[in-house]
Amino acid sequence: MFGYVQIDKLExxxxxxxxYKGYYCGLCMALKKNYGNFSRxxxxxxxxxxxxxxxxxxxxxxxxxxxxxxxxxxNKQLMIINETSDYCAALNIMLAxxxxxxxxxxxxxxxxxxxxxxxxRGYRKAKKKYPKKNNIIIESIKELEKLEESNCxxxxxxxxxxxxxxxKLMIYKDDHWKEYLNNIGFYLGKYIYILDAYDDIxxxxxxxxxxxxxxxxxxxxxxxxxxxxxxxxxxLDNELDKLPLIKEKPILDNIIYSGIKNKMKxxxxxxxxxxxxxxxxxxxx
Amino acid sequence: MRDPYEVLEIERGASKEEIKKAYRELAKKYHxxxxxxxxxxxxxxEKFREIQEAYESLMNNxxxxxxxxxxxxxxxxxxxxxxxxxxxxxxxxxxxxxxxxLNNMSDKNAEWYYLMSICLVGTGYTNQGFEYxxxxxxxxxxxxxxxxxxxxLQNVQNGYNTRAYQYNRGANNxxxxxxxxxxxxxxxxxxxxxGDLISCC
Numbered sequence: 061m062f063g064y065v066q067i068d069k070l071e072x073x074x075x076x077x078x079x080y081k082g083y084y085c086g087l088c089m090a091l092k093k094n095y096g097n098f099s100r101x102x103x104x105x106x107x108x109x110x111x112x113x114x115x116x117x118x119x120x121x122x123x124x125x126x127x128x129x130x131x132x133x134x135n136k137q138l139m140i141i142n143e144t145s146d147y148c149a150a151l152n153i154m155l156a157x158x159x160x161x162x163x164x165x166x167x168x169x170x171x172x173x174x175x176x177x178x179x180x181r182g183y184r185k186a187k188k189k190y191p192k193k194n195n196i197i198i199e200s201i202k203e204l205e206k207l208e209e210s211n212c213x214x215x216x217x218x219x220x221x222x223x224x225x226x227x228k229l230m231i232y233k234d235d236h237w238k239e240y241l242n243n244i245g246f247y248l249g250k251y252i253y254i255l256d257a258y259d260d261i262x263x264x265x266x267x268x269x270x271x272x273x274x275x276x277x278x279x280x281x282x283x284x285x286x287x288x289x290x291x292x293x294x295x296l297d298n299e300l301d302k303l304p305l306i307k308e309k310p311i312l313d314n315i316i317y318s319g320i321k322n323k324m325k326x327x328x329x330x331x332x333x334x335x336x337x338x339x340x341x342x343x344x345x
Numbered sequence: 346m347r348d349p350y351e352v353l354e355i356e357r358g359a360s361k362e363e364i365k366k367a368y369r370e371l372a373k374k375y376h377x378x379x380x381x382x383x384x385x386x387x388x389x390x391e392k393f394r395e396i397q398e399a400y401e402s403l404m405n406n407x408x409x410x411x412x413x414x415x416x417x418x419x420x421x422x423x424x425x426x427x428x429x430x431x432x433x434x435x436x437x438x439x440x441x442x443x444x445x446x447l448n449n450m451s452d453k454n455a456e457w458y459y460l461m462s463i464c465l466v467g468t469g470y471t472n473q474g475f476e477y478x479x480x481x482x483x484x485x486x487x488x489x490x491x492x493x494x495x496x497x498l499q500n501v502q503n504g505y506n507t508r509a510y511q512y513n514r515g516a517n518n519x520x521x522x523x524x525x526x527x528x529x530x531x532x533x534x535x536x537x538x539x540g541d542l543i544s545c546c
Contacts, residue, residue: 071512071513216469216470216471216472216473217470220468220469220470223469224469236397246469250469287472288471288472290502290505290506291471291472291475291502292471293505294501294502294503294504294505294506295471295501296505297504297505297508298501298504298505301361301404302404302405304364304365304368304369304372304400305365306365306366306369313512314512316509317508317509317512317513318509318512318513321509321513
């Protein structure tokens with residue numbers, strides 16, 4: 061369930077876009093450096109958002125460099141790495157590994173098992189560094205599983221579990237801001253879970269797998285989902301507004317006010333994103 | 346506590362952005378890490394705490410914040426001792442305990458729905474909390490406390506929509522009021538020169 065927290069590229073200034081890419085590539089590099097080359101397959105945009113929020117709040121020293129990488133051999137890429145990218149890289153690998161473990165247990169999919177073996181070394185390293193966070197992930201996945209088994213039809217209840225997980229992962233230091241960051245992670249996690257569940261309605265119906273939207277007795281699911289998402293985003297925005305975020309604020313605003321809105325529009329109308337539309341138009345001309 | 350505006354060295358009525366900027370600069374200046382092996386350590390720490398408190402009080406001023414719910418003393422008048430207990434739980438943010446007590450009650454009046462709504466919002470059941478707030482207001486339309494709660498929730502909700510709308514129209518700097526006043530000015534200028542831009546005024 062990744063990739064629901066993205067930028068709206070067309071609304072960003074070039075330098076903001078470069079910075080965003082820099083954090084994204086920086087996370088990729090941090091994954092490679094700490095947990096090996098294969099761990100880079102778990103790279104995603106949601107974690108990049110986490111990095112930018114934490115960077116904006118704590119303003120750690122950024123190490124910038126221009127490097128080539130396997131994915132972009134033609135041009136050198138700007139990479140921004142700081143201490144929060146290392147933290148988020150560890151979270152990323154722990155989330156990915158535990159997710160695969162869950163898949164293997166549920167579906168006995170060989171693919172997951174293979175991937176698990178590849179990530180094993182990196183995971184052990186990350187686990188050693190952040191044992192508490194790893195326990196939180198394991199416990200939350202267990203709790204989600206329990207709710208899934210009991211066919212829980214209350215999407216708020218299920219998404220709260222995921223929200224709590226994200227909230228706790230968002231806490232970077234034991235300091236004054238931990239309550240604020242917890243709330244931000246909570247509403248962000250809820251948003252991700254709900255949108256992911258809505259996105260999967262058709263697929264889950266076909267495969268006969270668990271989806272709270274397919275179980276809940278609401279007349280208009282679309283309206284209900286929209287309402288839920290809007291409310292959660294409002295609370296997220298309200299919590300974000302309490303933090304003194306100055307650095308990279310335009311990127312954060314872009315994600316919350318435009319990127320997320322676009323993502324929702326695409327999923328609800330099942331239409332293409334603005335970017336693809338424009339690219340197509342350029343091709344036509 | 347000292348006047349938060351004074352602590353942050355800003356003028357009264359400063360915007361949120363200004364408050365945030367001022368906080369950032371002062372926090373950097375007095376961050377305890379900078380005075381680790383310094384005799385001024387204690388002083389800096391105290392100053393740092395003061396800045397943090399000032400920032401918090403200004404940011405929570407006109408915001409929806411779960412922590413500033415009024416206690417039973419100001420409420421509707423027919424608050425029973427049981428409701429008083431629940432309210433005191435809510436005040437210290439022990440929402441689960443408050444909810445357990447509420448669930449054990451058989452009589453569900455407007456106050457029940459109001460208190461349940463606070464607990465639900467506090468524990469993340471935002472949508473359900475909203476529904477309960479509506480019910481409470483419908484049951485007792487004249488109660489100011491319930492209404493305020495509802496308005497606070499609505500403000501949070503509309504805040505996001507408005508800001509997202511503004512962002513996507515690039516209206517970060519100008520607003521509707523500015524646009525109108527510019528039009529009026531242009532109209533005045535035109536009239537001075539003998540013409541008329543807006544014929545009705």
